[in-house]
Amino acid sequence: MPGEAVQHHYPASYAHCYGCGRLNPDGLHLESRWEGDEVVARFQPRPEHTAMPGFVYGGLIASLVDCHAMAAAAAHVEREAGRVVGEAPAPRFVTAALHVDFLRPTPLGVQLELRARATDAGRRKVAVRVAVLAGGVETARGDVVAAPLPESMGG
Numbered sequence: 001m002p003g004e005a006v007q008h009h010y011p012a013s014y015a016h017c018y019g020c021g022r023l024n025p026d027g028l029h030l031e032s033r034w035e036g037d038e039v040v041a042r043f044q045p046r047p048e049h050t051a052m053p054g055f056v057y058g059g060l061i062a063s064l065v066d067c068h069a070m071a072a073a074a075a076h077v078e079r080e081a082g083r084v085v086g087e088a089p090a091p092r093f094v095t096a097a098l099h100v101d102f103l104r105p106t107p108l109g110v111q112l113e114l115r116a117r118a119t120d121a122g123r124r125k126v127a128v129r130v131a132v133l134a135g136g137v138e139t140a141r142g143d144v145v146a147a148p149l150p151e152s153m154g155g
Contacts, residue, residue: 019067
């Protein structure tokens with residue numbers, strides 16, 4: 001059974017991200033949850049997310065990969081510490097590296113599913129692999145390095 005969304009447990013001072021911030025009224029409000037051994041989010045692109053008629057803008061896909069990977073990193077760190085999401089404020093991560101491969105055009109009008117796993121983790125970084133699926137077909141794949149929020153950003 002899926003758990004609570006990681007983003008619901010980001011401290012309020014760090015919950016304004018355009019992609020996933022619950023306190024950003026104009027944001028995408030991505031919600032990432034554990035489903036088995038993967039962190040999963042779903043997103044329904046809207047007409048304004050068009051690249052060309054019938055297809056999703058690649059920048060949106062990259063943003064979804066980015067934000068979902070940060071949540072997956074937080075979820076991974078919590079699980080490794082023996083906590084479930086929601087027991088404590090979720091740790092915040094920032095993007096240290098983002099690489100997205102666009103495997104095929106992503107159709108508009110189909111709910112997207114993002115599936116992520118940590119592939120490597122240490123004290124200073126968590127590497128995350130994200131698959132973007134449209135109608136069960138993988139259309140993009142991202143490899144992201146998440147770093148703990150630096151002190152210069154209030155961390």
